[in-house]
Amino acid sequence: MASIYKALIITPKTPTRLEILNPGYLVVSKEGSIEEVTKRDPRRRYKNHRFVDHSDKLIIPGLVDSHNHLPQYAFAGIGGKELLSWLKTYTFPRETLFKDSTLATEAAKVFFKDLIKNGTTTTATYVTIHKGATEAAFMAAKKAKIRALIGKVMMDRRSPRALSEKTATSLAEAQELIDRWHDPEGRLQYILTPRFALSCSAELMEGVARLAREKNLPIQTHLSENLNEIAAVKKLFPKAQSYTDLYNRLGLLGSKTLMAHGVHLSPAELKLLKKTQTTIVHCPTSNRFLMSGTMPFRSYQKLGVKMALGSDVAGGYSLSLFNEMREAIESSKSLAVSTDGKSGAPMTLAEAVYLATLGGARAVGLGEKVGSLHKGKNADFLVIDYRRLSPMGADDYEKPEQILSRLIYRGGPEVITGVFIGGEKV
Known part of the structure; x- marks a missing residue:
């Protein structure tokens, strides 16, 4: 009406x-x-x-949550560990359960219902490696009437056996899901979702980049969240100059790519992200909850790096982007105090609102439609x-x-x- x-x-x-x-x-x-x-x-x-x-x-x-994990919602608020050990203890065992389509369906219904309850009208969401669970997520999002970019997680090495795919199968199943669900003019889109460099081969990431170019698709993954993660990537890909350089060499950077976290980035990496118009999704609650560090918002903002905001449930413990805006402002204040102001002025209310609305909409390619x-x-x-x-x-x-x-x-x-x-x- x-x-x-x-x-x-x-x-x-x-x-x-x-x-x-x-x-x-x-x-x-x-x-x-x-x-x-x-x-x-x-x-x-x-x-x-x-x-x-x-x-x-x-x-x-309406709010735009540019980074979250549907299967992890069940253990939101449970932590006490850093990223890599937390993944092994909680994330991977939980995601293994999503081979059960009934469990996956019920989890998806609750997840999208609670996103809307918290004021999120657009979301960029990771599921698991399971095609059936990803189908269930799309069906639940459609029923909830939310705008959603949803992706089947892709992992073809250094992963638990139950969550490891063959490279060709991962790419083929992504193609099948794209054909069925991707609708750039509608509310539901497919987003290619290689988990992170530690669980993806160069062949898989190159395949993702190729699909993204052919189908004009967005990509979401993780970047420089945790120091141990960064060290492991360096050891695994010694020829890359940096974590960001690795993704760039494999073709993953670009204006439709969401890089979650970006806590520990060098000036050269930031320059590369700006040049390619890649978005960093700031996840301040998760960064603190998993003891990853504090992203220097003002430094990135002054350099002109694109940014958005994500709850990162369940590294973040709440689906509320009001909580995330609050955490973003407060973490920037803490950084300003701890650096005697060298990190720059703290984030303002206006900047926090932008990241949670129009900044997020622009990051997911919907800035002309919502935000x-x-x-x-x-x-x-x-x-x-x-x-x-x-x-x-x-x-x-x-x-x-x-x-x-x-x-x-x-x-x-x-x-x-x-x-x-x-x-x-x-």
Whole structure:
């Protein structure tokens, strides 16, 4: 139904600036696209549109989680180990279970339901090596009506026997899933998903790069998350100048590639990432939870490296991107203190919102369709009851910047009263 929503509207305008309409009017067509966002009451011009008065609510764009792992959600919050030992103790045993299609189906239903509950309307998601589990994920995402880039994890060496594939089989099954599910004009897309260099042969990664070129597909993998991981990659691929150089030699870098973490990168690697327009997906909760380190956001931002934000469940312990925005800001503050300001100014509220919305949308190739509230885009948005954020209910702290700060620092699914994807409440 064509509708006009009146509310406080906050949307990213640039990577560092927000647009605030207080109040604003969001005009949504019956097809689910944004017809107009304005400060002037447009009801005379849209007489057949339903009017919804959310004068005491906040509307923001739907959130974009640019990195997460569906099978790991079951053990979110359980850690106490660094990356490589954590993978062996929790991740690989859990992912082995996804050969059971019934288990995989139920896990996918819960996962996408909870993503939406937390305000995520677009997601880039890893499944497991199992084709059946990946099919189940696509079916659950379709039913949930979420926008999703989903990939079958690819691993052909140095992996547990139950999670190791033959190179040709991995590539062939990816091709079959692409043919069935990839729809660049719809809500579901396939994203090629080699886990990381430690579990993938050069032949497999070259095959992924070739498929990506042939089909114009996005790629997601991990980069420089943990120092022990980096050392192991160097030992495994001694001819590469760096972890990033390895991926570049194999053809994996590019404007449609998501590199999760990127905590420990040299100036040469950052220059290469910028040159190829590759995105680093910042996962601050996971970086701290698994004791990987602190990504120097301001340094990367000053160099012009593309960035987005990811929950990295279950290295991250929550699917809430409000939590991730908070962690991103706070980790940048801690780094500024520990370096006596040499790391640069901490991340701002506006920058955190950008990473969780338009920055993520641009990273996954959907920046012209979602990520901000502007004319012509799909109407993916959240309705927030911001007075629930205050311990006192209605109070004197209701300037837009104060409301946004409270949302990031105190927000969760309990304050979200509506999640809309393509104009439809889901």
